[in-house]
Amino acid sequence: MNSALGYITPKDVLAGNQQGTEKCVTLCALAMAESAHVAGLALQNPEVLDSPRHSTLVRVTHWIHTLSFFALVVSGIGILLAHPRFYWGETGALGTPSLFDLPLPFLDTTPTYVGPSSWGRSLHFLSAWICVLTGLLYVISGLLSQHFRRNLLPMRSQLSARSISRTVSDHLRMKRPSEEESLAYNLLQRLAYLTVVFLFFPLMIWTGLAMSPSATSVFPILVTALHGQQSARTIHFFVADFLVLFLLVHIAMVSLAGFTRRVRAMITGQSVRTRQP
Amino acid sequence: MSHALSRRKLITTGLAAAAGVSGLGVAALLAERFGLIPPDHGGIFGVGETMTYAAQRLLMSRHSLAREFNRSEISKVAPINGKPPENETYQRLLAGGFQDWRLTVDGLVARPASFSLAELKRFPSRTQITHQACEEGWSFIAEWTGVQLSTVLNFVGVRPEAKYVAYFSLDESWWDSLDMPDALHPQTFLAYGMNGRELPTDHGAPVRMRVARQLGFKSVKHLRQITVTDTLKNVRDGLGSSGPGIGYSWYGGI
Numbered sequence: 001m002n003s004a005l006g007y008i009t010p011k012d013v014l015a016g017n018q019q020g021t022e023k024c025v026t027l028c029a030l031a032m033a034e035s036a037h038v039a040g041l042a043l044q045n046p047e048v049l050d051s052p053r054h055s056t057l058v059r060v061t062h063w064i065h066t067l068s069f070f071a072l073v074v075s076g077i078g079i080l081l082a083h084p085r086f087y088w089g090e091t092g093a094l095g096t097p098s099l100f101d102l103p104l105p106f107l108d109t110t111p112t113y114v115g116p117s118s119w120g121r122s123l124h125f126l127s128a129w130i131c132v133l134t135g136l137l138y139v140i141s142g143l144l145s146q147h148f149r150r151n152l153l154p155m156r157s158q159l160s161a162r163s164i165s166r167t168v169s170d171h172l173r174m175k176r177p178s179e180e181e182s183l184a185y186n187l188l189q190r191l192a193y194l195t196v197v198f199l200f201f202p203l204m205i206w207t208g209l210a211m212s213p214s215a216t217s218v219f220p221i222l223v224t225a226l227h228g229q230q231s232a233r234t235i236h237f238f239v240a241d242f243l244v245l246f247l248l249v250h251i252a253m254v255s256l257a258g259f260t261r262r263v264r265a266m267i268t269g270q271s272v273r274t275r276q277p
Numbered sequence: 278m279s280h281a282l283s284r285r286k287l288i289t290t291g292l293a294a295a296a297g298v299s300g301l302g303v304a305a306l307l308a309e310r311f312g313l314i315p316p317d318h319g320g321i322f323g324v325g326e327t328m329t330y331a332a333q334r335l336l337m338s339r340h341s342l343a344r345e346f347n348r349s350e351i352s353k354v355a356p357i358n359g360k361p362p363e364n365e366t367y368q369r370l371l372a373g374g375f376q377d378w379r380l381t382v383d384g385l386v387a388r389p390a391s392f393s394l395a396e397l398k399r400f401p402s403r404t405q406i407t408h409q410a411c412e413e414g415w416s417f418i419a420e421w422t423g424v425q426l427s428t429v430l431n432f433v434g435v436r437p438e439a440k441y442v443a444y445f446s447l448d449e450s451w452w453d454s455l456d457m458p459d460a461l462h463p464q465t466f467l468a469y470g471m472n473g474r475e476l477p478t479d480h481g482a483p484v485r486m487r488v489a490r491q492l493g494f495k496s497v498k499h500l501r502q503i504t505v506t507d508t509l510k511n512v513r514d515g516l517g518s519s520g521p522g523i524g525y526s527w528y529g530g531i
Contacts, residue, residue: 109413213491214491214530216343223344
């Protein structure tokens with residue numbers, strides 16, 4: 001990394017000087033990451049090395065989301081266990097054909113037994129509120145600070161056929177990213193994060209509201225556009241599955257890139273390079 | 278310099294904290310004043326219940342109508358949860374074809390009254406085809422016939438200080454309540470007919486509540502009493518319904 005940055009001056013970085021050379025591809029990649037220009041400046045000012053890899057707001061919202069998402073999954077399973085059966089359209093119940101049945105027991109509340117959908121629903125709504133409000137804060141600040149535009153929108157240089165095939169093959173070979181590469185999000189990371197933030201989470205909120213009889217009394221299109229309340233429930237379930245899948249891949253990738261260091265960076269915000277004492 | 282800074286910081290922080298605390302206090306008072314606090318607001322889950330209920334009441338219309346459907350969309354299967362009450366009172370009323378059944382309406386009303394099934398049927402009737410979803414996840418569409426709760430409440434004369442309408446089942450373990458916006462909502466009614474016939478025993482005969490904008494558990498079956506009140510604190514366990522006691526929320530609009 002030192003050699004790559006050796007001839008980049010802070011002036012280059014701040015001016016966003018793009019010449020199309022290999023040097024500038026690296027430069028652009030670095031300029032996109034929050035820590036990028038920090039690393040450049042660091043050559044002249046070692047103090048800046050400790051500037052965060054992730055901003056405070058991203059770190060705080062990341063961990064609040066971690067907790068609330070975990071609570072949402074657990075409570076979602078609790079609710080699901082009251083009726084682990086899915087339908088398409090407006091209605092569906094035992095005695096009507098299902099879309100599919102999960103091989104799970106029916107833990108519904110009876111006069112002698114309180115099922116997990118009781119605390120499940122309460123926990124689901126509490127954590128949904130936390131998740132949605134934190135998410136709003138994250139999205140608004142990400143838009144205002146240009147975090148999404150700079151760090152999550154794919155860079156032009158990442159969209160060349162050569163760059164795409166290299167990124168994909170690196171992932172297929174489970175290649176551990178170098179420190180230099182991990183200074184900026186790669187194309188697949190960017191697409192994954194954008195999909196989660198701007199497609200999956202909005203879909204979860206939409207399908208959630210589409211199951212609310214009071215919300216759909218005000219905005220019937222919430223549910224009619226999805227072919228009915230049971231369809232909304234089914235889509236809610238599938239998008240939740242995709243989010244869990246994302247989480248598993250996310251953890252796998254963090255492990256591949258160095259679990260302790262990555263997690264520490266998301267907690268303390270420390271930069272990739274640590275200052276020698 | 279650092280001294281001045283830290284003092285300034287201390288004052289600023291103190292002021293911000295004071296503003297925050299008084300802001301929360303004012304918000305709580307306003308929320309209470311405008312009826313944004315549900316009866317099951319206590320505990321950690323109460324935070325979520327309060328946010329959901331307050332958001333619904335602040336952001337959603339109090340008058341919006343639940344979707345109504347065509348006859349062709351009525352579900353062929355209308356599942357039930359739970360059996361009719363097995364107690365002696367209900368069995369006796371059932372055996373007598375509900376001739377002796379009365380619905381008592383009391384509390385904060387000008388003219389407390391009790392109605393027989395025939396008397397309820399003399400009020401203007403209303404029929405609607407609505408979707409009912411159980412909190413468990415299943416749902417069905419049915420046609421319901423009955424009298425609007427608002428018609429009955431207007432007949433007995435609700436006093437201005439009324440805030441909630443509590444209703445009790447012949448099955449003593451079931452009771453629930455609505456705030457005035459939902460109690461007076463045109464689709465909230467006392468149903469005595471279903472899909473063109475008398476309300477079946479399994480579906481709540483002789484009369485059940487129907488609350489179209491909330492989950493199925495608010496539509497309590499086998500009604501016997503309706504009480505208008507300004508507070509739910511001294512009604513049964515004070516949580517507004519039999520739900521919160523076992524973990525289910527009071528507000529079922531979701």
